[in-house]
Amino acid sequence: MKTTLRHAVFGVLFTLTLAAQAQLTQPNLPDHGFSFVYGVTNLQPEGFDWSAASSIQNVNFDFVPADSTAYADQFSQADFSQQTPGQTGGINEAFYEYNPDYFGFWGGVDGASGAQIVHPEVVEYLPYPMEVGDVHQDTLVFDFMVSGLAYVRDYSVDMEAVELGTLTLPGGQVFENTMRIQANVAVFDSSVASSGSILTEGSQYWAPDMPLPVAQTYTYTQIVDGDSSVIFSGAEFLVDAAAGFDLPLAASLEAFPSPAKHTLNVVAKAGSWVRVLNLQGQTVERRQLTSDREAWDVSTWPAGLHFLQVEGSRTTRRVLITH
Template sequence: MKTTLRHAVFGALFTFTFAAQAQLTQPNLPDHGFSFVYGVTNVQPEGFDWSAALSIQTVNFDFVPADSTAYADLFNDADFSQQTPGQTGGINQAFYEYNTDYFGFWGGVDGASGAQVVHPEVVEYLPYPMEVGDVHQDSLVFDFMVSGLAYVRDYSVNMEAVEVGTLTLPGGQVFENTMRIQANTAVFDSSVASSSGILTEGFQYWAPDMPLPVAQTYTYTQVSDGENSVIFSGAEFLVDAAAGFDLPLAASLDAYPSPAKHTLNVVAKAGSWVHVHNLQGQTVERRQLTSDRETWDVSTWHAGMHFLQVEGARTTRRVLITH
Protein backbone atom coordinates (compact mmCIF):
# COMPACT_ATOMS: atom_id res chain seq x y z
CA MET A 1 0.00 0.00 0.00
CA LYS A 2 1.48 3.32 -1.10
CA THR A 3 0.44 6.61 0.43
CA THR A 4 1.99 10.03 -0.08
CA LEU A 5 0.41 13.12 1.47
CA ARG A 6 1.70 16.35 -0.04
CA HIS A 7 2.32 19.39 2.13
CA ALA A 8 -0.27 21.38 0.16
CA VAL A 9 -2.93 19.41 2.03
CA PHE A 10 -1.74 21.00 5.25
CA GLY A 11 -1.35 24.49 3.80
CA ALA A 12 -3.60 26.03 6.43
CA LEU A 13 -1.47 24.62 9.24
CA PHE A 14 2.07 25.40 8.13
CA THR A 15 4.00 28.41 6.88
CA PHE A 16 7.10 27.66 4.85
CA THR A 17 10.13 29.79 4.13
CA PHE A 18 11.56 29.98 0.64
CA ALA A 19 14.30 27.48 1.55
CA ALA A 20 11.71 24.95 2.61
CA GLN A 21 10.41 24.72 -0.95
CA ALA A 22 13.42 22.64 -1.97
CA GLN A 23 12.48 19.30 -3.52
CA LEU A 24 14.06 15.89 -3.70
CA THR A 25 13.92 14.58 -7.25
CA GLN A 26 15.46 11.72 -9.20
CA PRO A 27 19.27 12.02 -8.98
CA ASN A 28 21.42 12.10 -12.09
CA LEU A 29 23.61 9.02 -11.61
CA PRO A 30 26.54 7.67 -13.64
CA ASP A 31 25.66 4.45 -15.47
CA HIS A 32 28.95 2.77 -14.55
CA GLY A 33 28.36 3.01 -10.79
CA PHE A 34 29.91 4.89 -7.89
CA SER A 35 31.31 4.41 -4.40
CA PHE A 36 30.96 6.29 -1.12
CA VAL A 37 32.83 6.15 2.18
CA TYR A 38 30.83 6.70 5.36
CA GLY A 39 32.01 7.34 8.89
CA VAL A 40 30.17 5.52 11.67
CA THR A 41 29.71 6.92 15.17
CA ASN A 42 27.92 5.69 18.29
CA VAL A 43 26.42 9.10 19.06
CA GLN A 44 23.50 10.82 17.34
CA PRO A 45 24.08 14.44 16.32
CA GLU A 46 21.02 16.66 16.22
CA GLY A 47 20.09 19.31 13.68
CA PHE A 48 22.25 20.30 10.72
CA ASP A 49 25.61 20.87 12.41
CA TRP A 50 27.53 17.58 12.38
CA SER A 51 30.94 19.23 12.17
CA ALA A 52 32.08 17.80 15.53
CA ALA A 53 31.03 14.20 14.82
CA LEU A 54 33.82 11.65 15.35
CA SER A 55 34.04 8.51 13.23
CA ILE A 56 34.93 5.30 15.08
CA GLN A 57 35.17 3.36 11.81
CA THR A 58 34.49 3.74 8.10
CA VAL A 59 32.55 1.60 5.66
CA ASN A 60 32.43 1.61 1.86
CA PHE A 61 29.14 1.57 -0.02
CA ASP A 62 29.82 0.45 -3.58
CA PHE A 63 27.14 0.76 -6.25
CA VAL A 64 27.52 -1.35 -9.38
CA PRO A 65 25.07 -1.69 -12.28
CA ALA A 66 22.50 -4.34 -11.38
CA ASP A 67 22.79 -5.96 -14.80
CA SER A 68 26.49 -6.62 -14.18
CA THR A 69 25.83 -8.86 -11.17
CA ALA A 70 25.14 -12.60 -11.03
CA TYR A 71 21.56 -11.78 -9.94
CA ALA A 72 20.60 -9.57 -12.87
CA ASP A 73 17.76 -11.88 -13.95
CA LEU A 74 16.24 -11.88 -10.46
CA PHE A 75 16.33 -8.10 -10.09
CA ASN A 76 15.76 -7.02 -13.67
CA ASP A 77 13.92 -3.81 -12.69
CA ALA A 78 16.75 -2.58 -10.45
CA ASP A 79 19.32 -0.04 -11.62
CA PHE A 80 22.09 -0.63 -9.07
CA SER A 81 23.31 -3.17 -6.56
CA GLN A 82 24.58 -1.60 -3.35
CA GLN A 83 27.39 -3.82 -2.09
CA THR A 84 28.60 -3.79 1.52
CA PRO A 85 30.73 -6.23 3.52
CA GLY A 86 28.57 -8.67 5.49
CA GLN A 87 29.10 -8.93 9.24
CA THR A 88 29.35 -12.71 8.97
CA GLY A 89 31.27 -12.78 5.71
CA GLY A 90 30.68 -12.27 2.02
CA ILE A 91 29.28 -9.22 0.26
CA ASN A 92 25.67 -8.25 0.93
CA GLN A 93 23.76 -6.82 -2.02
CA ALA A 94 20.70 -4.56 -1.98
CA PHE A 95 19.02 -3.75 -5.29
CA TYR A 96 17.61 -0.28 -5.93
CA GLU A 97 15.68 1.46 -8.67
CA TYR A 98 15.82 5.20 -9.41
CA ASN A 99 13.20 6.69 -11.69
CA THR A 100 11.24 9.92 -12.03
CA ASP A 101 8.56 8.80 -9.54
CA TYR A 102 10.44 7.08 -6.72
CA PHE A 103 13.56 5.61 -5.18
CA GLY A 104 12.64 1.94 -4.79
CA PHE A 105 13.96 -1.19 -3.10
CA TRP A 106 13.67 -4.60 -4.80
CA GLY A 107 15.26 -6.87 -2.19
CA GLY A 108 18.71 -8.33 -1.74
CA VAL A 109 21.13 -11.20 -1.31
CA ASP A 110 22.92 -12.21 1.90
CA GLY A 111 26.62 -12.54 1.20
CA ALA A 112 27.36 -15.23 3.78
CA SER A 113 24.47 -17.63 3.17
CA GLY A 114 23.54 -16.73 -0.39
CA ALA A 115 19.89 -16.33 0.67
CA GLN A 116 17.89 -14.36 -1.88
CA VAL A 117 14.88 -12.21 -1.01
CA VAL A 118 13.21 -10.89 -4.15
CA HIS A 119 10.26 -8.53 -3.83
CA PRO A 120 7.29 -9.29 -6.07
CA GLU A 121 6.90 -5.53 -6.46
CA VAL A 122 8.96 -2.55 -5.50
CA VAL A 123 8.92 -0.95 -2.05
CA GLU A 124 8.86 2.78 -2.74
CA TYR A 125 11.34 4.09 -0.20
CA LEU A 126 11.06 7.75 -1.22
CA PRO A 127 8.67 9.40 -3.67
CA TYR A 128 9.88 11.94 -6.22
CA PRO A 129 9.40 14.82 -5.89
CA MET A 130 9.37 15.16 -2.10
CA GLU A 131 8.96 18.43 -0.22
CA VAL A 132 8.92 19.57 3.39
CA GLY A 133 5.63 18.48 4.94
CA ASP A 134 5.18 15.45 2.71
CA VAL A 135 4.35 12.17 4.46
CA HIS A 136 5.06 8.93 2.61
CA GLN A 137 4.09 5.38 3.53
CA ASP A 138 4.52 2.10 1.71
CA SER A 139 4.23 -1.55 2.70
CA LEU A 140 4.60 -4.98 1.16
CA VAL A 141 3.70 -8.45 2.41
CA PHE A 142 5.07 -11.44 0.51
CA ASP A 143 6.32 -15.03 0.80
CA PHE A 144 9.89 -16.21 0.29
CA MET A 145 11.97 -19.31 0.90
CA VAL A 146 15.32 -19.75 2.67
CA SER A 147 16.96 -23.19 2.99
CA GLY A 148 13.66 -24.90 2.22
CA LEU A 149 11.75 -23.02 4.95
CA ALA A 150 8.84 -20.77 4.01
CA TYR A 151 8.66 -17.26 5.45
CA VAL A 152 6.24 -14.36 5.26
CA ARG A 153 7.83 -10.91 5.28
CA ASP A 154 5.97 -7.74 6.23
CA TYR A 155 7.98 -4.68 5.13
CA SER A 156 6.81 -1.14 5.88
CA VAL A 157 8.26 2.33 5.34
CA ASN A 158 7.17 5.61 6.94
CA MET A 159 8.83 8.88 5.92
CA GLU A 160 8.08 12.49 6.84
CA ALA A 161 10.03 15.43 5.40
CA VAL A 162 10.57 17.73 8.37
CA GLU A 163 12.77 20.65 7.30
CA VAL A 164 15.46 21.88 4.93
CA GLY A 165 18.81 23.36 5.94
CA THR A 166 22.54 23.48 5.26
CA LEU A 167 24.25 20.35 6.56
CA THR A 168 27.83 20.70 7.78
CA LEU A 169 29.90 17.53 8.13
CA PRO A 170 33.37 17.00 9.63
CA GLY A 171 36.19 18.37 7.52
CA GLY A 172 34.13 21.33 6.34
CA GLN A 173 31.96 19.36 3.90
CA VAL A 174 28.78 21.37 3.33
CA PHE A 175 25.53 20.33 1.63
CA GLU A 176 23.02 23.08 0.98
CA ASN A 177 19.26 22.51 0.63
CA THR A 178 19.53 19.24 2.57
CA MET A 179 16.21 17.70 3.55
CA ARG A 180 15.85 16.23 7.05
CA ILE A 181 13.47 13.28 6.94
CA GLN A 182 12.11 11.30 9.87
CA ALA A 183 12.52 7.70 8.71
CA ASN A 184 11.00 4.60 10.25
CA THR A 185 11.11 1.12 8.72
CA ALA A 186 9.90 -2.21 10.03
CA VAL A 187 10.76 -5.66 8.69
CA PHE A 188 9.03 -8.69 10.25
CA ASP A 189 9.62 -12.30 9.21
CA SER A 190 7.44 -15.16 10.37
CA SER A 191 7.48 -18.89 9.79
CA VAL A 192 5.87 -21.91 11.40
CA ALA A 193 8.79 -21.98 13.85
CA SER A 194 9.35 -18.35 14.81
CA SER A 195 8.52 -14.69 14.35
CA SER A 196 10.89 -11.77 14.66
CA GLY A 197 11.57 -8.35 13.25
CA ILE A 198 13.79 -5.29 13.11
CA LEU A 199 12.61 -1.72 13.67
CA THR A 200 14.80 1.12 12.39
CA GLU A 201 14.07 4.64 13.59
CA GLY A 202 15.95 7.89 13.05
CA PHE A 203 16.51 10.91 10.83
CA GLN A 204 17.98 10.94 7.34
CA TYR A 205 19.59 13.91 5.59
CA TRP A 206 19.09 13.89 1.83
CA ALA A 207 21.02 16.34 -0.36
CA PRO A 208 19.95 17.17 -3.92
CA ASP A 209 21.13 14.76 -6.62
CA MET A 210 22.50 12.24 -4.11
CA PRO A 211 21.45 8.56 -4.30
CA LEU A 212 21.68 7.98 -0.53
CA PRO A 213 21.37 10.07 2.62
CA VAL A 214 24.56 12.05 3.20
CA ALA A 215 24.02 11.53 6.93
CA GLN A 216 21.59 9.63 9.12
CA THR A 217 20.87 8.66 12.70
CA TYR A 218 19.36 5.29 13.52
CA THR A 219 18.30 3.04 16.34
CA TYR A 220 17.94 -0.66 15.53
CA THR A 221 15.49 -2.52 17.75
CA GLN A 222 15.01 -6.27 17.55
CA VAL A 223 11.54 -7.63 18.21
CA SER A 224 11.30 -11.32 19.09
CA ASP A 225 8.51 -13.19 20.88
CA GLY A 226 7.04 -9.93 22.10
CA GLU A 227 10.32 -8.67 23.57
CA ASN A 228 12.11 -5.54 22.32
CA SER A 229 15.86 -4.99 22.62
CA VAL A 230 18.01 -2.21 21.15
CA ILE A 231 20.79 -3.68 19.01
CA PHE A 232 22.62 -0.49 18.07
CA SER A 233 22.10 3.25 18.27
CA GLY A 234 24.32 5.64 16.36
CA ALA A 235 24.80 7.53 13.12
CA GLU A 236 26.78 7.63 9.91
CA PHE A 237 27.87 10.44 7.64
CA LEU A 238 29.50 10.81 4.25
CA VAL A 239 33.27 11.09 4.37
CA ASP A 240 34.25 10.83 0.73
CA ALA A 241 33.20 9.73 -2.74
CA ALA A 242 35.73 7.09 -3.68
CA ALA A 243 34.70 6.85 -7.32
CA GLY A 244 32.17 8.14 -9.83
CA PHE A 245 30.95 11.20 -7.92
CA ASP A 246 32.10 14.77 -7.38
CA LEU A 247 31.11 16.04 -3.96
CA PRO A 248 30.65 19.76 -3.31
CA LEU A 249 33.76 21.52 -2.09
CA ALA A 250 34.01 22.36 1.58
CA ALA A 251 32.93 25.93 2.29
CA SER A 252 36.30 27.36 3.25
CA LEU A 253 36.77 30.82 4.68
CA ASP A 254 39.76 32.59 6.12
CA ALA A 255 40.26 36.13 7.38
CA TYR A 256 43.51 37.64 8.65
CA PRO A 257 45.27 39.29 10.38
CA SER A 258 43.51 39.38 13.71
CA PRO A 259 43.76 41.88 15.30
CA ALA A 260 43.39 44.06 12.18
CA LYS A 261 43.64 47.84 12.03
CA HIS A 262 43.17 49.10 8.49
CA THR A 263 43.01 46.14 6.07
CA LEU A 264 41.74 42.58 6.25
CA ASN A 265 42.52 39.70 3.89
CA VAL A 266 39.43 37.61 3.11
CA VAL A 267 39.90 34.23 1.43
CA ALA A 268 36.95 32.21 0.08
CA LYS A 269 35.63 30.92 -3.21
CA ALA A 270 35.02 33.64 -5.80
CA GLY A 271 31.31 34.39 -6.09
CA SER A 272 30.63 33.65 -2.43
CA TRP A 273 28.63 36.17 -0.45
CA VAL A 274 30.39 37.02 2.80
CA HIS A 275 28.31 38.44 5.63
CA VAL A 276 29.93 40.35 8.50
CA HIS A 277 28.19 41.15 11.78
CA ASN A 278 29.27 42.49 15.14
CA LEU A 279 28.67 41.21 18.67
CA GLN A 280 25.23 42.82 18.67
CA GLY A 281 24.24 40.89 15.54
CA GLN A 282 24.18 44.02 13.38
CA THR A 283 25.31 43.71 9.76
CA VAL A 284 28.58 45.54 9.19
CA GLU A 285 29.31 44.39 5.65
CA ARG A 286 27.84 42.11 2.99
CA ARG A 287 29.92 41.62 -0.10
CA GLN A 288 30.23 39.18 -2.99
CA LEU A 289 33.80 38.11 -3.65
CA THR A 290 35.09 38.71 -7.17
CA SER A 291 38.24 36.65 -6.55
CA ASP A 292 39.37 33.90 -4.21
CA ARG A 293 41.37 36.41 -2.15
CA GLU A 294 40.56 40.03 -1.50
CA THR A 295 41.92 42.83 0.70
CA TRP A 296 39.19 44.81 2.43
CA ASP A 297 39.42 48.29 3.90
CA VAL A 298 38.14 47.96 7.48
CA SER A 299 39.24 51.36 8.73
CA THR A 300 35.61 52.48 9.04
CA TRP A 301 34.52 49.44 11.07
CA HIS A 302 34.08 50.08 14.78
CA ALA A 303 36.66 48.54 17.09
CA GLY A 304 35.63 45.20 18.53
CA MET A 305 34.94 41.60 17.60
CA HIS A 306 33.46 40.86 14.19
CA PHE A 307 32.21 37.62 12.67
CA LEU A 308 32.54 36.68 9.00
CA GLN A 309 30.43 33.92 7.43
CA VAL A 310 29.94 32.58 3.93
CA GLU A 311 26.21 32.73 3.30
CA GLY A 312 24.64 29.30 2.99
CA ALA A 313 27.42 27.68 5.04
CA ARG A 314 28.27 27.41 8.72
CA THR A 315 31.95 28.26 8.54
CA THR A 316 32.58 31.38 10.67
CA ARG A 317 35.76 33.36 11.32
CA ARG A 318 36.24 35.82 14.18
CA VAL A 319 38.31 38.95 13.65
CA LEU A 320 39.20 41.59 16.22
CA ILE A 321 39.31 45.13 14.84
CA THR A 322 41.51 47.68 16.64
CA HIS A 323 42.27 51.29 15.70
Protein backbone atom coordinates in the same frame (compact mmCIF):
# COMPACT_ATOMS: atom_id res chain seq x y z
CA MET B 1 -0.29 0.08 -0.07
CA LYS B 2 1.19 3.46 -0.91
CA THR B 3 0.14 6.70 0.75
CA THR B 4 1.66 10.13 0.27
CA LEU B 5 0.14 13.20 1.91
CA ARG B 6 1.31 16.61 0.71
CA HIS B 7 1.08 19.79 2.73
CA ALA B 8 -0.95 22.71 1.42
CA VAL B 9 1.06 25.60 -0.01
CA PHE B 10 -0.71 28.94 -0.22
CA GLY B 11 0.12 31.17 -3.12
CA VAL B 12 1.17 30.13 -6.60
CA LEU B 13 4.09 32.57 -6.62
CA PHE B 14 5.40 31.21 -3.32
CA THR B 15 5.26 27.68 -4.72
CA LEU B 16 7.08 28.58 -7.92
CA THR B 17 9.78 30.51 -6.08
CA LEU B 18 10.67 27.78 -3.62
CA ALA B 19 9.94 24.64 -5.64
CA ALA B 20 13.49 24.21 -6.91
CA GLN B 21 14.99 24.45 -3.44
CA ALA B 22 12.28 22.79 -1.33
CA GLN B 23 11.82 19.53 -3.23
CA LEU B 24 13.70 16.26 -3.19
CA THR B 25 13.68 14.87 -6.72
CA GLN B 26 15.18 12.02 -8.72
CA PRO B 27 18.98 12.25 -8.45
CA ASN B 28 21.09 12.70 -11.55
CA LEU B 29 23.42 9.70 -11.23
CA PRO B 30 26.20 8.45 -13.52
CA ASP B 31 25.49 5.26 -15.46
CA HIS B 32 28.72 3.62 -14.34
CA GLY B 33 29.55 2.39 -10.85
CA PHE B 34 30.69 4.67 -8.05
CA SER B 35 31.79 4.37 -4.45
CA PHE B 36 31.44 6.31 -1.21
CA VAL B 37 33.18 6.18 2.15
CA TYR B 38 30.95 6.62 5.20
CA GLY B 39 32.02 7.11 8.78
CA VAL B 40 30.17 5.24 11.54
CA THR B 41 29.75 6.56 15.07
CA ASN B 42 27.93 5.32 18.16
CA LEU B 43 26.72 8.86 18.88
CA GLN B 44 23.70 10.58 17.35
CA PRO B 45 24.32 14.21 16.30
CA GLU B 46 21.27 16.46 16.17
CA GLY B 47 20.38 19.20 13.74
CA PHE B 48 22.36 20.22 10.66
CA ASP B 49 25.77 20.78 12.26
CA TRP B 50 27.66 17.47 12.20
CA SER B 51 31.10 19.09 11.87
CA ALA B 52 32.30 17.74 15.23
CA ALA B 53 31.25 14.12 14.56
CA SER B 54 34.04 11.55 14.74
CA SER B 55 34.11 8.16 13.07
CA ILE B 56 34.95 4.95 14.92
CA GLN B 57 34.99 3.01 11.65
CA ASN B 58 34.89 3.81 7.93
CA VAL B 59 32.86 1.67 5.55
CA ASN B 60 32.86 1.59 1.74
CA PHE B 61 29.49 1.71 -0.01
CA ASP B 62 29.98 0.57 -3.60
CA PHE B 63 27.29 1.14 -6.23
CA VAL B 64 27.39 -1.24 -9.20
CA PRO B 65 24.94 -1.17 -12.14
CA ALA B 66 22.38 -3.88 -11.35
CA ASP B 67 22.56 -5.39 -14.83
CA SER B 68 26.28 -6.09 -14.34
CA THR B 69 25.79 -8.25 -11.22
CA ALA B 70 25.24 -11.99 -10.94
CA TYR B 71 21.64 -11.26 -9.92
CA ALA B 72 20.66 -9.12 -12.90
CA ASP B 73 17.78 -11.43 -13.92
CA GLN B 74 16.29 -11.55 -10.43
CA PHE B 75 16.44 -7.76 -9.98
CA SER B 76 15.77 -6.71 -13.56
CA GLN B 77 13.99 -3.47 -12.64
CA ALA B 78 16.68 -2.19 -10.29
CA ASP B 79 19.22 0.41 -11.40
CA PHE B 80 22.02 -0.17 -8.89
CA SER B 81 23.25 -2.74 -6.42
CA GLN B 82 24.61 -1.18 -3.24
CA GLN B 83 27.39 -3.49 -2.02
CA THR B 84 28.71 -3.45 1.54
CA PRO B 85 30.89 -5.88 3.52
CA GLY B 86 28.77 -8.33 5.51
CA GLN B 87 29.39 -8.64 9.25
CA THR B 88 29.52 -12.43 8.94
CA GLY B 89 31.44 -12.49 5.66
CA GLY B 90 30.77 -11.94 1.98
CA ILE B 91 29.31 -8.88 0.30
CA ASN B 92 25.74 -7.89 1.01
CA GLU B 93 23.77 -6.39 -1.86
CA ALA B 94 20.71 -4.13 -1.82
CA PHE B 95 19.00 -3.35 -5.12
CA TYR B 96 17.59 0.13 -5.70
CA GLU B 97 15.59 1.83 -8.42
CA TYR B 98 15.70 5.58 -9.14
CA ASN B 99 12.99 6.91 -11.41
CA PRO B 100 11.12 10.24 -11.72
CA ASP B 101 8.35 9.09 -9.35
CA TYR B 102 10.17 7.33 -6.51
CA PHE B 103 13.28 5.86 -4.94
CA GLY B 104 12.51 2.15 -4.71
CA PHE B 105 13.88 -0.92 -2.95
CA TRP B 106 13.67 -4.32 -4.69
CA GLY B 107 15.29 -6.57 -2.06
CA GLY B 108 18.76 -7.95 -1.59
CA VAL B 109 21.24 -10.78 -1.22
CA ASP B 110 23.01 -11.91 1.95
CA GLY B 111 26.70 -12.26 1.16
CA ALA B 112 27.49 -14.93 3.73
CA SER B 113 24.66 -17.37 2.96
CA GLY B 114 23.78 -16.36 -0.58
CA ALA B 115 20.11 -16.08 0.42
CA GLN B 116 18.10 -13.94 -2.00
CA ILE B 117 15.02 -11.96 -1.02
CA VAL B 118 13.38 -10.60 -4.16
CA HIS B 119 10.38 -8.33 -3.77
CA PRO B 120 7.43 -9.15 -6.05
CA GLU B 121 6.93 -5.40 -6.41
CA VAL B 122 8.92 -2.38 -5.42
CA VAL B 123 8.84 -0.82 -1.97
CA GLU B 124 8.59 2.90 -2.65
CA TYR B 125 11.03 4.19 -0.07
CA LEU B 126 10.65 7.86 -1.00
CA PRO B 127 8.32 9.59 -3.45
CA TYR B 128 9.60 12.14 -5.97
CA PRO B 129 9.15 15.01 -5.63
CA MET B 130 9.05 15.26 -1.83
CA GLU B 131 8.57 18.51 0.03
CA VAL B 132 8.86 19.59 3.65
CA GLY B 133 5.63 18.58 5.36
CA ASP B 134 5.00 15.55 3.14
CA VAL B 135 4.24 12.21 4.79
CA HIS B 136 4.80 8.98 2.86
CA GLN B 137 3.91 5.39 3.74
CA ASP B 138 4.30 2.13 1.87
CA THR B 139 3.84 -1.52 2.81
CA LEU B 140 4.56 -4.83 1.12
CA VAL B 141 3.63 -8.33 2.32
CA PHE B 142 5.12 -11.30 0.47
CA ASP B 143 6.41 -14.88 0.81
CA PHE B 144 10.01 -16.00 0.40
CA MET B 145 12.16 -19.07 1.03
CA VAL B 146 15.47 -19.37 2.90
CA SER B 147 17.21 -22.73 3.36
CA GLY B 148 14.02 -24.58 2.47
CA LEU B 149 11.92 -22.76 5.07
CA ALA B 150 8.97 -20.60 4.02
CA TYR B 151 8.64 -17.11 5.49
CA VAL B 152 6.13 -14.30 5.28
CA ARG B 153 7.61 -10.80 5.39
CA ASP B 154 5.70 -7.62 6.21
CA TYR B 155 7.81 -4.63 5.17
CA SER B 156 6.66 -1.09 5.91
CA VAL B 157 8.15 2.39 5.62
CA ASP B 158 6.89 5.59 7.21
CA MET B 159 8.62 8.83 6.13
CA GLU B 160 8.02 12.46 7.05
CA ALA B 161 9.94 15.37 5.51
CA VAL B 162 10.56 17.59 8.54
CA GLU B 163 12.80 20.50 7.55
CA LEU B 164 15.30 21.89 5.06
CA GLY B 165 18.74 23.23 5.93
CA THR B 166 22.45 23.33 5.18
CA LEU B 167 24.24 20.24 6.49
CA THR B 168 27.83 20.61 7.65
CA LEU B 169 29.92 17.44 7.91
CA PRO B 170 33.46 16.85 9.24
CA GLY B 171 36.25 17.94 6.91
CA GLY B 172 34.43 21.07 5.78
CA GLN B 173 31.84 19.37 3.59
CA VAL B 174 28.69 21.42 3.17
CA PHE B 175 25.44 20.33 1.51
CA GLU B 176 22.87 23.03 0.86
CA ASN B 177 19.14 22.32 0.52
CA THR B 178 19.45 19.15 2.57
CA MET B 179 16.14 17.64 3.65
CA ARG B 180 15.81 16.00 7.05
CA ILE B 181 13.40 13.10 6.87
CA GLN B 182 12.13 11.25 9.93
CA ALA B 183 12.33 7.60 8.89
CA ASN B 184 10.71 4.54 10.43
CA VAL B 185 11.16 1.14 8.79
CA ALA B 186 9.64 -2.07 10.17
CA VAL B 187 10.43 -5.58 8.91
CA PHE B 188 8.39 -8.45 10.38
CA ASP B 189 9.24 -12.06 9.44
CA SER B 190 7.26 -15.12 10.44
CA SER B 191 7.51 -18.85 9.75
CA VAL B 192 6.13 -22.03 11.31
CA ALA B 193 9.23 -22.10 13.52
CA SER B 194 9.59 -18.50 14.70
CA SER B 195 8.66 -14.87 14.27
CA GLY B 196 10.40 -11.58 14.92
CA SER B 197 10.83 -8.05 13.69
CA ILE B 198 13.43 -5.31 13.32
CA LEU B 199 12.48 -1.66 13.74
CA THR B 200 14.77 1.08 12.41
CA GLU B 201 14.09 4.64 13.54
CA GLY B 202 16.05 7.83 12.95
CA SER B 203 16.64 10.98 10.94
CA GLN B 204 17.92 10.88 7.37
CA TYR B 205 19.58 13.84 5.66
CA TRP B 206 19.04 13.80 1.89
CA ALA B 207 21.02 16.18 -0.31
CA PRO B 208 20.21 16.87 -3.99
CA ASP B 209 21.59 14.38 -6.54
CA MET B 210 22.85 11.91 -3.93
CA PRO B 211 21.77 8.24 -4.09
CA LEU B 212 21.71 7.81 -0.30
CA PRO B 213 21.35 10.05 2.73
CA VAL B 214 24.60 11.96 3.23
CA ALA B 215 24.06 11.46 6.97
CA GLN B 216 21.62 9.58 9.14
CA THR B 217 20.95 8.52 12.70
CA TYR B 218 19.40 5.16 13.48
CA THR B 219 18.30 2.95 16.33
CA TYR B 220 17.81 -0.75 15.60
CA THR B 221 15.30 -2.49 17.88
CA GLN B 222 14.74 -6.24 17.71
CA ILE B 223 11.43 -7.72 18.82
CA VAL B 224 11.18 -11.48 19.42
CA ASP B 225 8.11 -13.08 21.00
CA GLY B 226 7.02 -9.69 22.32
CA ASP B 227 10.35 -8.85 23.97
CA SER B 228 12.26 -5.87 22.55
CA SER B 229 15.93 -4.96 22.80
CA VAL B 230 18.05 -2.24 21.19
CA ILE B 231 20.70 -3.85 18.96
CA PHE B 232 22.56 -0.69 17.98
CA SER B 233 22.14 3.05 18.22
CA GLY B 234 24.38 5.40 16.28
CA ALA B 235 24.85 7.33 13.06
CA GLU B 236 26.76 7.42 9.79
CA PHE B 237 27.90 10.27 7.58
CA LEU B 238 29.58 10.78 4.23
CA VAL B 239 33.37 11.06 4.44
CA ASP B 240 34.31 11.07 0.76
CA ALA B 241 33.52 9.79 -2.70
CA ALA B 242 36.13 7.11 -3.35
CA ALA B 243 35.60 6.69 -7.09
CA GLY B 244 33.32 7.60 -9.96
CA PHE B 245 31.39 10.40 -8.26
CA ASP B 246 32.23 14.09 -8.07
CA LEU B 247 31.59 15.83 -4.78
CA PRO B 248 31.97 19.61 -4.52
CA LEU B 249 35.65 20.53 -4.54
CA ALA B 250 37.53 22.08 -1.64
CA ALA B 251 38.46 25.75 -1.89
CA SER B 252 40.58 28.12 0.17
CA LEU B 253 38.58 30.17 2.66
CA GLU B 254 39.43 31.88 5.94
CA ALA B 255 37.24 34.04 8.17
CA PHE B 256 38.41 35.77 11.36
CA PRO B 257 38.20 36.79 14.13
CA SER B 258 35.64 34.57 15.82
CA PRO B 259 33.83 35.83 17.79
CA ALA B 260 33.40 39.01 15.74
CA LYS B 261 31.41 42.10 16.70
CA HIS B 262 31.79 44.69 13.96
CA THR B 263 34.33 43.54 11.35
CA LEU B 264 35.02 40.11 9.84
CA ASN B 265 38.07 39.45 7.65
CA VAL B 266 37.28 37.13 4.75
CA VAL B 267 40.14 35.58 2.77
CA ALA B 268 39.45 33.64 -0.45
CA LYS B 269 40.23 33.85 -4.15
CA ALA B 270 39.07 37.08 -5.78
CA GLY B 271 35.97 36.50 -7.88
CA SER B 272 34.62 33.78 -5.56
CA TRP B 273 31.03 33.99 -4.45
CA VAL B 274 30.76 33.59 -0.68
CA ARG B 275 27.44 32.73 0.94
CA VAL B 276 26.73 33.20 4.65
CA LEU B 277 24.13 30.95 6.28
CA ASN B 278 22.64 30.83 9.75
CA LEU B 279 21.91 27.67 11.74
CA GLN B 280 18.54 27.31 10.02
CA GLY B 281 20.18 27.28 6.58
CA GLN B 282 18.87 30.74 5.69
CA THR B 283 21.10 33.08 3.65
CA VAL B 284 22.27 36.06 5.70
CA GLU B 285 24.70 37.49 3.13
CA ARG B 286 25.94 36.66 -0.37
CA ARG B 287 28.63 38.61 -2.17
CA GLN B 288 31.39 38.24 -4.73
CA LEU B 289 34.92 38.99 -3.55
CA THR B 290 36.67 41.77 -5.44
CA SER B 291 40.03 41.01 -3.78
CA ASP B 292 41.71 38.09 -2.05
CA ARG B 293 41.09 39.67 1.35
CA GLU B 294 38.19 41.82 2.42
CA ALA B 295 36.93 43.35 5.67
CA TRP B 296 33.18 42.89 6.02
CA ASP B 297 30.91 44.96 8.21
CA VAL B 298 28.93 42.43 10.27
CA SER B 299 27.40 44.87 12.74
CA THR B 300 23.95 44.32 11.21
CA TRP B 301 24.16 40.52 11.20
CA PRO B 302 22.07 38.80 13.87
CA ALA B 303 24.07 37.46 16.80
CA GLY B 304 24.81 33.75 16.73
CA LEU B 305 26.70 31.09 14.80
CA HIS B 306 27.13 31.60 11.05
CA PHE B 307 28.61 29.50 8.24
CA LEU B 308 30.61 30.96 5.35
CA GLN B 309 30.89 28.88 2.19
CA VAL B 310 32.56 29.37 -1.17
CA GLU B 311 29.80 28.51 -3.63
CA GLY B 312 30.46 25.42 -5.71
CA SER B 313 32.86 24.03 -3.12
CA ARG B 314 32.66 21.95 0.04
CA THR B 315 34.72 24.37 2.14
CA THR B 316 33.05 26.12 5.05
CA ARG B 317 34.11 28.21 8.02
CA ARG B 318 32.18 28.87 11.21
CA VAL B 319 32.14 32.26 12.89
CA LEU B 320 30.34 33.49 15.97
CA ILE B 321 28.82 36.97 15.80
CA THR B 322 28.31 38.82 19.09
CA HIS B 323 27.01 42.34 19.71
